[in-house]
Amino acid sequence: MDLLNNSRFQNLQPKIDSFGFSLDGSWFIECSDQETLENLTVNTQSKKAGLIIRAEKVNGWVRLLQKIDPSEIFSHTLEFYMMATGMSGDDPGYTLDWIELLKSNENNSLEHFCRIASEVDLRIEETTATYRVAMPTFNSGIGYYLAIQMSSPGIVLFSDLRLSSLVANKRLPLFATRQHSFASSQATYSAPLINAKGELSKALERVNRQAAFAAMENEVKWLLNYTEVALRLECYEVSLAILQHVEERAENISVDTFSWFAVLVLTTLRALGEEEKARRFMFRYCNQMNFKNMKLVTLNSLIMNNHQEQDYVLPSGELNFALMDLRGIQPESLLKFLVRDDLNIGEENRMLISASTFGRIDLGLWRFHMNNFLKLKECPTIAEIDPNKSKRSVLHRLKFAPNANSHNGPLISIIMSVFNAESTLKMAVQSLLQQSYRNIEVLLCDDACTDDSLAAACSLAQEDQRIRVFRSIRNQGPYNIRNAMIGEARGDIITFHDADDMALPTRIFEQYQAYMSTGAQMIFCKWLRFRFDGGIFFFADQVAHRLSLVSLMAGKELFERFGPYRSVLCGGDSEFYEKVRDALGEQAVYVIDKPLVFASWSSTSLTRMPGYESNETGYRAPVRRSFSQMNSMQRMLGNDVLSDDEIDAALVNMGVYRSPSAIEEVHPDLAVVSRVIEQELKKNRKPKQKNGGKTKSAPTTTES
């Protein structure tokens, strides 16, 4: 309760009413006698000056009163905050008699209810004080007043008075002339999440705010809500710790709540890679779960990937294609499964499962089902699949129908970090060069590759002048490369693309259109991720068609404002995304609901590389988990709690920090020539040694 703001203060003439007067209906001045009242001046001059009470002669007392609505602030613990100054004649400082809550009695007069403070010394300098009060029980039928009493001549200026409920998170504004609060004081702390606009921050703020209630109400429900937020923040260790506390009360949890609990447990354990523990958990508690169609084998399939037909059904009744390998299913049985009426899997998933499964029999069927999906999403369709049965992946063999229309507009810079992507680079770059949006530049940066990626980049650049080639002196990871390339970009609009992904021909144009028309600052599309043979990856949340953070398209100024990306191997995308969301809100984000990127999910992808993986079963490698947790902690609680230096030091210890290093632009002709010379020299010096893929350098691609 912000006491002062409750009043619309003006220079008020006292309206004599007994020995007092009303200021504006919520505040009252009451005096002990007529003479005291007549020698009293109340001045509210301006909001900045605050409420000034000048008592020139006091025979008894003067009280400043405000009526409180107990229903607004019902709580057993209140906090009163005051900022004020005072003078007593020529003496600096003033002592208030007391601050109290009063209640009206049967005779309609006021009597003591609860003392907040007494003999409160105010200095001539601004004084702040906070008092916590354990409250007696309020009675809803009675009037309550906050009262501040003075009984000696002097001047008091109140600039901020607040009454807050510690339990109900209600702060009733009693009087505030300026934005003084705990949050705005230099010396005090306020977590960024309290004012953050991102949906996830808001969710955490909400669940934090409910903490005080938790002890009195449904504590288990609160703990599970907290767990859900922790999972969304990818803080799996936190999630597990909370769930351990809940498990102690497992016997007393209702069946429905237990099912909720179990889902959170399984999600957490999957992320942590605790499969054995998850299986034991389900065997122990299966009787307490309220899952439909629950069978041990079905539950087991959550963890064990048993390829039984019933594994398609999660205990919840939903389809579980997240945790099983569709490739292990016979197409005939899948067909029977897909036509079942009781499966509410949605048309999109039905198409993708069909493509994934029947594609093994015939790529024509794969194209048929994929095109059904692409048509549904109003995307360009696949015109042809190269019948050449080479060892190349399906993505390499796709051809989309030629663009009927081409589009132009401002230059858009597409940044691609390249590391050992010799085999996929051409496919990735050509998919960009064939975009319907023509005015692009493609910035390829070789991240100290040990294969022939640089030469491949250079020969592509020789064929199309929209390509610029750079090389890094040392391997430094995709986010440092991005930071450097943003500086090199000539376009005012920037986007990214991975060196092993294919962009559908309209990707850039559709994102540009959205950028220009939606007002959002970050435009994303979705992607599908494919196996070598066209199989589609579904994830633990049963979704295959997913947001692609790599596809971010934004104005250069956004990167200048919120960048640079952290010098980390993994997770930099998510950190940037959440940072912008918190600052600008959800309206800053627009996601095109189309699979405008086809991503190959190979072992060279960072998200698949052992030690860094974040895979479809929900497992997250420890370094990812640690970074997510630190990242969330800093974003939510601020640099005061966890500084960038502390995070970077931890990343160094985990081996996922990469120092930025120099980058130089490469002339395509020179690069090709120097590469040839270098190879010739190598041949002459010693037998060629294979690197064997054992490099510890940073992989080429960024995150999911």
Added chain:
Amino acid sequence: MNIINIATFSQRKDQIKATAQSLSHQADLINIVFNDYLKVPDWILEFPNIQGLLPERNIKDEGKFMVEIQADDMVMLCDDDIIYPPDYVATMISQWQKYAAAEAIVGVHGIIYPDFFDGRPESRQVFEFRFKLGSPRTVSQLGTGTVVCKGYQMPDYEWMEGAAGYVDVRFARHALSKGYPLICIERDDHWLQQQDTQENLYQSANGKWEKDVIKEIMEIAGFLRMKPIGRIVGSSDCIL
């Protein structure tokens, strides 16, 4: 020896006597640190087991930690505005013994700071000492007006120095660093009663949530740092 430590100041002169009376038959020695008193009040002469101490300067609630304690002493840290029930010390010692194997420290007023504690008072889970708690809980922090531990579990005064106003946080950090779980015990409503005080002893420090305090709180915050009770006593057959 059972020892009670209390810190008070002159504005609590009425309350401290009542508090002392409520505890006087429950301990071998009651140390009361009289902050900002010119002399130790005469009334303590009525209680042969009360020792009054005058610190050289106002050390506020740090006073609870200034008296040297033997490792085997049983120490009760109490507040000067609480009326303790006649069975307080016996109950608390019995509760401490219940968790002795885990070297837990027990108390009546407990706070859990969630892992993403945002600095707001309402973002804490508080098991207030005046109210019933049906089952014991491990907590991030115990209010040092309701704490019982062994002498060896007490922090040095040097550790507590500079924490006036937030000794509970500093004490919790000590416990965490030593591996002593903090357990808030079960009890009924109003087992302990708060006296009507005119002023909060440590008002300025309690309400401000200064950044430095938050930093200390963050060191103890989180379920990650608290084992559930079952794991502490080793009786849990929980799977997680």
